[in-house]
Amino acid sequence: MTEMTRRERIEVLVDAPLVRKLAELAQEAGITGHTLWRVTGGSGTGGVWSEDLLSGATAKCLFLVIANAERADAFMAALEPLLDSHQLIVMRSAVDVVRAARF
Amino acid sequence: MTEMTRRERIEVLVDAPLVRKLAELAQEAGITGHTLWRVTGGSGTGGVWSEDLLSGATAKCLFLVIANAERADAFMAALEPLLDSHQLIVMRSAVDVVRAARF
Amino acid sequence: MTEMTRRERIEVLVDAPLVRKLAELAQEAGITGHTLWRVTGGSGTGGVWSEDLLSGATAKCLFLVIANAERADAFMAALEPLLDSHQLIVMRSAVDVVRAARF
Amino acid sequence: MSPPVLFFVLGALAAAARSDLAVPETVAKGLSLYLMAAIGLKGGVEVSRAGIDGQLGLALLAGVVLSFSIPFLVAPVLRRFGRLDRVNAGAVAAHYGSVSVVTFVTANQIYAGSGFLAAGFMVAVLAAMETPAILSGLIIARREGGGRLFEPRLLHEVAFNGSVVLLLGSFAIGMLLGEDGYQPILPLFTTGFTGVLCLFLLDMGLIAMRRLMQTRALTVRLAMLGVVFPLVNGTLGVVAGVLVGLDAPSVAVLGVLAASASYIAVPAAMRLSLPQADAGLYLAMSLGVTFPFNIVLGIPLFRGLAEALTPLMGAA
Amino acid sequence: MSPPVLFFVLGALAAAARSDLAVPETVAKGLSLYLMAAIGLKGGVEVSRAGIDGQLGLALLAGVVLSFSIPFLVAPVLRRFGRLDRVNAGAVAAHYGSVSVVTFVTANQIYAGSGFLAAGFMVAVLAAMETPAILSGLIIARREGGGRLFEPRLLHEVAFNGSVVLLLGSFAIGMLLGEDGYQPILPLFTTGFTGVLCLFLLDMGLIAMRRLMQTRALTVRLAMLGVVFPLVNGTLGVVAGVLVGLDAPSVAVLGVLAASASYIAVPAAMRLSLPQADAGLYLAMSLGVTFPFNIVLGIPLFRGLAEALTPLMGAA
Amino acid sequence: MSPPVLFFVLGALAAAARSDLAVPETVAKGLSLYLMAAIGLKGGVEVSRAGIDGQLGLALLAGVVLSFSIPFLVAPVLRRFGRLDRVNAGAVAAHYGSVSVVTFVTANQIYAGSGFLAAGFMVAVLAAMETPAILSGLIIARREGGGRLFEPRLLHEVAFNGSVVLLLGSFAIGMLLGEDGYQPILPLFTTGFTGVLCLFLLDMGLIAMRRLMQTRALTVRLAMLGVVFPLVNGTLGVVAGVLVGLDAPSVAVLGVLAASASYIAVPAAMRLSLPQADAGLYLAMSLGVTFPFNIVLGIPLFRGLAEALTPLMGAA
Numbered sequence A, B, C: 001m002t003e004m005t006r007r008e009r010i011e012v013l014v015d016a017p018l019v020r021k022l023a024e025l026a027q028e029a030g031i032t033g034h035t036l037w038r039v040t041g042g043s044g045t046g047g048v049w050s051e052d053l054l055s056g057a058t059a060k061c062l063f064l065v066i067a068n069a070e071r072a073d074a075f076m077a078a079l080e081p082l083l084d085s086h087q088l089i090v091m092r093s094a095v096d097v098v099r100a101a102r103f
Numbered sequence D, E, F: 001m002s003p004p005v006l007f008f009v010l011g012a013l014a015a016a017a018r019s020d021l022a023v024p025e026t027v028a029k030g031l032s033l034y035l036m037a038a039i040g041l042k043g044g045v046e047v048s049r050a051g052i053d054g055q056l057g058l059a060l061l062a063g064v065v066l067s068f069s070i071p072f073l074v075a076p077v078l079r080r081f082g083r084l085d086r087v088n089a090g091a092v093a094a095h096y097g098s099v100s101v102v103t104f105v106t107a108n109q110i111y112a113g114s115g116f117l118a119a120g121f122m123v124a125v126l127a128a129m130e131t132p133a134i135l136s137g138l139i140i141a142r143r144e145g146g147g148r149l150f151e152p153r154l155l156h157e158v159a160f161n162g163s164v165v166l167l168l169g170s171f172a173i174g175m176l177l178g179e180d181g182y183q184p185i186l187p188l189f190t191t192g193f194t195g196v197l198c199l200f201l202l203d204m205g206l207i208a209m210r211r212l213m214q215t216r217a218l219t220v221r222l223a224m225l226g227v228v229f230p231l232v233n234g235t236l237g238v239v240a241g242v243l244v245g246l247d248a249p250s251v252a253v254l255g256v257l258a259a260s261a262s263y264i265a266v267p268a269a270m271r272l273s274l275p276q277a278d279a280g281l282y283l284a285m286s287l288g289v290t291f292p293f294n295i296v297l298g299i300p301l302f303r304g305l306a307e308a309l310t311p312l313m314g315a316a
């Protein structure tokens, strides 16, 4: 059977202009990479939104990192001060990955 | 360490015209928000599809909600009658979130 | 309560031109379908990338399948030889699904 | 064949050869917004020149009656000959009562290319025909159901449907501007029109043929109906146009409208209101069979019919 | 009303009626790139014809001073009358100091339609006014904070902002090409311009109205300021233009620039630098209130004011 | 410099300054579909006017031979001087044998701007040169491997590649329409052409420069080859064109085609067939080095060479 290793999966819902900041924090936490995709709408306490915006200032992305527990903890700690000011939604769960050495 | 709380993550694969209906059901179940993104292709018993459609009638979205177990159950129950008629694919798993009070 | 069944969720981050190959492997493993969405950027050992590419040759997708454990194992085994040559990132986790007979 | 039709054929052939040629969805959406704005403006400017007379009212009436009644005509055929259940028959029927904007645009362009000019107000008829059929389709599908016929939201969505709003809005702007006010935007909306239509029909050819090839739901019987319906409905449209006394080009266009089947507004409405109906089925019929039939054969056919029948009425 | 303004109104009405009419985001982005390239080229070609004199320097100076100082003017009003905290006041103020490219483009087009032609170099003034206000907004928001005023990355992002680069780059290309070199691309960039502007303003109408309807943050007081600010700032712009001795059309355009509020560059910068400020608020004010006000009322108003005041200076 | 080249330079400078200026991917895709349809149509209309003679056959032959053989020529250099392994050498070599549509389009436009008009059938030569090189590249990469040379699906994908289908399809439509039939779509496809090319090359400048800046794989030696290859291959193309007796403009265009490297069709094919090859590497070379070289220097160079060599042959 394929060898799989347990890693942490962290997903952050974040405004597009703040993505670069997250990427820096992930890198500082020793995480080797990230993956990003645009979400196209949603609703929350701030009301309903959809992507039909010119400025992209309030466009949102899902920011995904896979990392071992230690780096994941470091990243979460680095996110802590931003949670409220940047209105982040953060989800963490466990996944099994292959080629685990890279994460 | 950052304080994290266990919540339920429900993802529904749904046709774009039916998203608003799901959003209403989630709201009625007491869930505070949702997040949405377009999926661009796939295959299933209905055959291969990709997004090159004019009408958007068969475009599909991933509809994500985070909620506590009780609200998640209520939402699942509300989805029940739609499962077959709306051809929904529903995934549920556990995640840890920060700022859990809002979910 | 809605009846839910445990299934495996496999997500593969893959270059767009290779998606069709993955779809074939999933089908050969007996998996009934898949869902696909474009990711719009990221970073890794290969550097930062974003989708502003003409050729689509290096555009990336998330390829999601839900399957029972047996088929999931078969699919993972089929992916094994491609992992390095195709630079795949593979995540596996458990989800509960409804209408489980179809997966 | 005219350039737009040639590009349509190119798209269909490319899809048939399983080429990966594709027009990005958002670009196609952009082109269709352009086409609707342009056709609305042109109609409005034309009306501002020619004035409105009783004809418009009669043409609107004919259009609304056709859109509302065609579904009741085709649904029994879909059930008996096509072997569909009530819900699917209602959903498909709604498509045939409603109209295809692109078929209308292409007909106008091809007719205009040889000086066969329909009245500007036909744009309003087009807009008016989009929605009555949806009501009919729901009545058919739910005739015996206990629930309410439609959700209030649906009526609103259908009435303020993007394409109806854009068509009628541009039409109104065209009337307000008149020929002089239209000059500054004429280069984009008139001069570039046929070229944009070519690119759009290239995409339609790709989509229609792929739809046809991917479908699993289309039976031979239903495919046959996809050709018979436009023939019958188009003839009804021509006859209705002649009866209300329209000029030959407008009669032909009314025939094309009646013959055409929706593949944008109605599918979205059906997905919402009759989710258990098979979307693959109604899209395969309207987009994969009826649309190509009308573009290639229906448009010249209904012109011929209109030219043959209109004088009869004039003589009466 | 001119065609672009009519399409803007159509978009706003469609959104008010909760129609699902929408221009895909990427198409709108494409149209806005076209508009910026076209306006830059036109300005550059115009300057290559008319030459540059001291006026440019004075106009640039006036623009930079306006952009930098307007935020300090409006911020206290936002705090006291508008009841905003320091951070939100700074963020909103930055928007009003900066400018809206589309408002500028629409003003130019409407003015030019009746032969009221602003100097080509006003494009450079537009570009110069985009960023100083961001600096002011941050100074206001962080006046007492301990941290550094802005991250070095911000300065770079703001200086090499896509729209600034495209406007100034096209302006430079227009100057290099001159009138003869411009001929091969004139059909796309000049002939099609007003039409494209119509489609773009249709989208802006939709977006502005939806923004207004979805907002939860906009109070009556703030909505009032969204009208008062352009009136006051636009008058300041006109006066500044008269004082530095510009011709009447350029004076009017400087008024429009001062009156306009950014909704592209500044929101992105504020989201990055002042993430705790409420994006819903500043977008509702600039996009939902001030932008429509300027398009419909501001543009003719500042022309009237410029025509009234410019002769006074000439006479002095 | 011509407007398209100036916009290319603007894009490259903007990317070098790390500006966030960007053309949305789908818009760029739309523009490229337009350019391919336009160039195909123009070629077809031109051929319908001038007729086809033996020249077309000879030019096609020359093109196919060049596309097939160039990879065998450059691969050893890539291995020895460039220090690549067999697989990467094969992948890169395939790019240089194949062609860049945009380079072709730009060359045609620049040449035509000064009355240096290549034959219409060169569009067919362009299409014919896209794919033979892919075969050669795979032969090189897999010469000693045990597996089959290529999957059957690849052949199909390459033969019915979107750009080949659109180019040849539009070419055929152009021939069918002839000059009169082309008139209704001439405003979009001919009048607007140079302007659209400007916007497209703006994007290409951004992409090429970003590619160059982001690459980690490009060594100095490989970058040098990215300039040497177009020089050598372009000269071969010019010589081949002279030998088969083409007129000077067509000779120059054949030189440009030989010099150009693919960055759309071939990368996608290589990603599929040689996934272990480094995509960052071949895109950096073809898009980041060779494409800009050809746009700025290659196009005028091969014209000069063609004008110098063609008379020699004519005299023979």
Ligand SMILES: Nc1ncnc2c1ncn2[C@@H]1O[C@H](COP(=O)(O)O)[C@@H](O)[C@H]1O
Binding pocket: A013, A041, A042, A043, A044, A045, A046, A047, A049, A087, A089, B031, B032, B033, B034, B035, B036, B064, B065, B066, B067, B103
């Ligand atoms: N319970 C939830 N589940 C999923 N997404 C959510 C949830 N609540 C909020 N969101 C997302 O987070 C965004 C911001 O939420 P808020 O700050 O509450 O307006 C919303 O627009 C949604 O996209």
Ligand SMILES: Nc1ncnc2c1ncn2[C@@H]1O[C@H](COP(=O)(O)O)[C@@H](O)[C@H]1O
Binding pocket: B013, B041, B042, B043, B044, B045, B046, B047, B049, B087, B089, C031, C032, C033, C034, C035, C036, C064, C065, C066, C067, C103
């Ligand atoms: N096993 C699966 N894993 C992931 N997605 C699936 C699976 N089966 C179906 N889907 C998705 O659900 C859609 C509808 O499935 P179906 O109703 O079987 O045609 C497909 O087009 C896929 O996008």
Ligand SMILES: Nc1ncnc2c1ncn2[C@@H]1O[C@H](COP(=O)(O)O)[C@@H](O)[C@H]1O
Binding pocket: A031, A032, A033, A034, A035, A036, A064, A065, A066, A067, A103, C013, C041, C042, C043, C044, C045, C046, C047, C049, C087, C089
């Ligand atoms: N730790 C990670 N977490 C999430 N995505 C990653 C991670 N590492 C790499 N990726 C994604 O995988 C792609 C290829 O990675 P690489 O092969 O390391 O360049 C990157 O561009 C990212 O999109």
Ligand code: NA
Binding pocket: D070, D095, D096, D097, D098, D099, D233, D257, D258, D259, D260, D261, D262
């Ligand atoms: Na009809």
Ligand code: NA
Binding pocket: E070, E095, E096, E097, E098, E099, E233, E257, E258, E259, E260, E261, E262
């Ligand atoms: Na301002």
Ligand code: NA
Binding pocket: F070, F095, F096, F097, F098, F099, F233, F257, F258, F259, F260, F261, F262
């Ligand atoms: Na070549």
